Amino acid sequence: MATDGGAVAAVEVNVGSAEPVPAQPPAKAKPKKRRGKRPPGRKLFQYDRALGFRYVAGADEAGRGCLAGPLTAAGVLFDMQALGLREVKALAALNDSKQHTHAGREALYPLVLRCATRAVVVSRSCESIDRRGLHRTNLDALRDALARVSSGFPEGEVICLSDGFRVPDLGREQRAIVDGDCTSAAIAAASILAKVARDRFMVRAEARHPGWAFGEHMGYSTPVHREAIRRRGVSPLHRMSFASTAYQQLSL
Numbered sequence: 001m002a003t004d005g006g007a008v009a010a011v012e013v014n015v016g017s018a019e020p021v022p023a024q025p026p027a028k029a030k031p032k033k034r035r036g037k038r039p040p041g042r043k044l045f046q047y048d049r050a051l052g053f054r055y056v057a058g059a060d061e062a063g064r065g066c067l068a069g070p071l072t073a074a075g076v077l078f079d080m081q082a083l084g085l086r087e088v089k090a091l092a093a094l095n096d097s098k099q100h101t102h103a104g105r106e107a108l109y110p111l112v113l114r115c116a117t118r119a120v121v122v123s124r125s126c127e128s129i130d131r132r133g134l135h136r137t138n139l140d141a142l143r144d145a146l147a148r149v150s151s152g153f154p155e156g157e158v159i160c161l162s163d164g165f166r167v168p169d170l171g172r173e174q175r176a177i178v179d180g181d182c183t184s185a186a187i188a189a190a191s192i193l194a195k196v197a198r199d200r201f202m203v204r205a206e207a208r209h210p211g212w213a214f215g216e217h218m219g220y221s222t223p224v225h226r227e228a229i230r231r232r233g234v235s236p237l238h239r240m241s242f243a244s245t246a247y248q249q250l251s252l
Helices: 040-050 085-090 102-115 126-132 134-150 185-208 223-232
Strands: 055-062 071-079 118-124 158-163 173-177
Touching (some): 040 085, 040 185, 118 134, 134 158
Parallel strands (some): 055 158, 158 173
Antiparallel strands (some): 071 118
16 A cells, blocks of 8 residues: 555455454553562461461560660460461561551551460569669560460460570470561560550650650660760669660769
8 A cells, every 4th residue: 555654554454345444453461460578477477387386475575775664575375276367467567576667566566466365565674674684684574474475275285486585494395586576476476565565665754754755765775865864864764784885974
């Protein structure tokens, strides 16, 4: 077909018709749907189920590296036979508390309490940390949390998990898991409870001990906190046993 220098339109002839019919472009292959990133909670629950125990208890702490405030530990026990698809979906975002924002942790907190068979939060004061030492106090708090959530359940059906450190003998099967809060659902759930409970305490503490901005840094060694110590000294919530640069200018 002659053209005026423009584009040539492709046509196909429809037999029995005097008019040409424009050719249909080849069908485009439908793009494959990208699978979304797998929710972390499902992977954590798969780990716990693979342990082979009906009840999985996990413990984690918050505030171990703080200059002020308590050390808080939590224990969470899940009944793996009672957990259904609804509970796993509700906790799909479950992960190490450090992987969540404040709002994300607050959203998960009631979901953990709703889905757990048993949950407990224990606390150790700054006086206890100074008297007994941080590491010993930490292990004692983790053990206490695990003992409370696993009490009363058949010994052979429960396994107790702790994040990083093996706790003193519980009389039950137990394992210390490195990076347990991003490996086990029970430990991750405990990390959420411990962090939220401690943060709420520090927010309330700011009203009783104004001037250190505890509700802002939660007692961690931030520049704001260190500057407050330089200006005001230490509060009744500060741990005196830490050899911290924040205390170097003070006569303790």
